Amino acid sequence: MGSQSFMGSRSGSRTALVIVDLQQDFCEGGALPVEGGRDLAVRISDYVRACRGDYVLVVTTRDWHEPDGTNGGHFAAPGTDPDFLHTWPVHCVQGTPGAAYVEEFAPLLDVVDAEILQGQGDPGYSAFSGATSDGHTLEDLLAGVEADSVEVVGLATDYCVSATAVDAAANPEREVAVLLDLCREVHSSTALAAVNRMLDAGVVIRYAIPLGADR
Ligand SMILES: [Zn+2]
Numbered sequence: 001m002g003s004q005s006f007m008g009s010r011s012g013s014r015t016a017l018v019i020v021d022l023q024q025d026f027c028e029g030g031a032l033p034v035e036g037g038r039d040l041a042v043r044i045s046d047y048v049r050a051c052r053g054d055y056v057l058v059v060t061t062r063d064w065h066e067p068d069g070t071n072g073g074h075f076a077a078p079g080t081d082p083d084f085l086h087t088w089p090v091h092c093v094q095g096t097p098g099a100a101y102v103e104e105f106a107p108l109l110d111v112v113d114a115e116i117l118q119g120q121g122d123p124g125y126s127a128f129s130g131a132t133s134d135g136h137t138l139e140d141l142l143a144g145v146e147a148d149s150v151e152v153v154g155l156a157t158d159y160c161v162s163a164t165a166v167d168a169a170a171n172p173e174r175e176v177a178v179l180l181d182l183c184r185e186v187h188s189s190t191a192l193a194a195v196n197r198m199l200d201a202g203v204v205i206r207y208a209i210p211l212g213a214d215r
Contacts, residue, residue, distance in 0.1 A: 006050050006208050013149040013175060016057040016142055018127060018168075019044060019112075020154030020161050022105040023062055025098035027155075031091040034156050036184045041104035044153055044182050047208055048108050056145045057113050059138065061127040063092035063160070064099060064117035072123035085190070092119070114141050118160075125163035138164075142174075149175040153182035153208070162194035166201040177204040 022044065024030045027037030034040075052058065065071045075090050076082035082089050092099040101109065116138050118130030127138050142150065150168045152161055161183050169176040178198060185191035195205060 006047060006210075014056045014145065014147050015054065015149040015151055016059060016145065016147040017048070017055045018138070018150060018152045018154075018164060019048070019058065019060045019105075020127065020152060020164060021061055021063050021092075021156070022102050022154055023092055023098065024100050024102050025091040026063075027102045027104075031089050031098050034184050034186055037155055038102060038104050040155065040182065040184045041102045045105055045108045047153070047179075047182060048111060051208075052111050055151075056147055057141060058111060059114050059116060059127075059141060060101070060109070060112050061116040061118055061130065061154075061160070061164070062099060062101070063119045064130070065091070065093050065119050066121045067093050069121070071119060071121050074119065074123035084186070094120070116141075125160045126167045127160070127164040128167040148173065149177075151177045151179055153179050155184055156191075157183040157185040158187060158190035158194040162198050165198050165203045169198075169201040169203050172202075175204070176202070177206055179208040180205050181207045181209055 022041045025032050026034050027041065048058065065074065070077055074088060076087040114132055116127045116130040116132060118127055122129055131137050152165045152168065154161055161178060165176055165178050168174060198205060
């Protein structure tokens with residue numbers, strides 16, 4: 001990956017990169033692991049090292065659930081099994097090791113501008129429903145740097161990545177892209193549906209790494 005070439009973001013735009021939920025619980029060994037999560041964290045780290053200068057803002061998000069209750073039905077009720085579509089095992093509880101950044105990505109936090117914490121008692125998946133620790137929304141952060149373009153990567157395509165991208169595209173003035181080779185999915189079937197939802201919303205689906213290169 002050291003000599004890997006990347007497509008980079010669009011020239012002439014003020015692009016923000018949103019890196020979604022690279023957390024221990026969503027990677028191998030965590031409470032709700034996505035296959036390939038750790039490898040993805042390495043790939044995103046390589047990408048950020050190579051392309052940091054293309055972005056006016058780099059934001060990470062973390063799923064950050066309350067320790068008590070079901071977070072609005074997001075966690076399966078005690079004594080019931082999660083369906084892995086709408087209800088989930090307990091994961092990413094505030095302040096626990098599972099909510100920490102996966103160690104493959106943690107060294108890159110030095111070049112991240114801000115963090116959105118999301119899912120605090122709320123079953124939604126979009127980073128636009130979260131806030132920084134001092135109360136700023138992702139919309140506030142984008143406005144603060146006059147971003148006219150947003151790119152989204154991370155975990156997982158079918159849930160938080162797609163929900164965030166669709167919400168970003170609600171502003172018709174904004175160009176929104178998901179870099180699909182820098183995302184991983186929970187299920188292939190729900191990921192396909194998510195890609196269709198994103199396309200319907202006007203999100204561009206593209207790759208960070210050119211076709212023909214090792215992906
Ligand atoms: Zn969650």
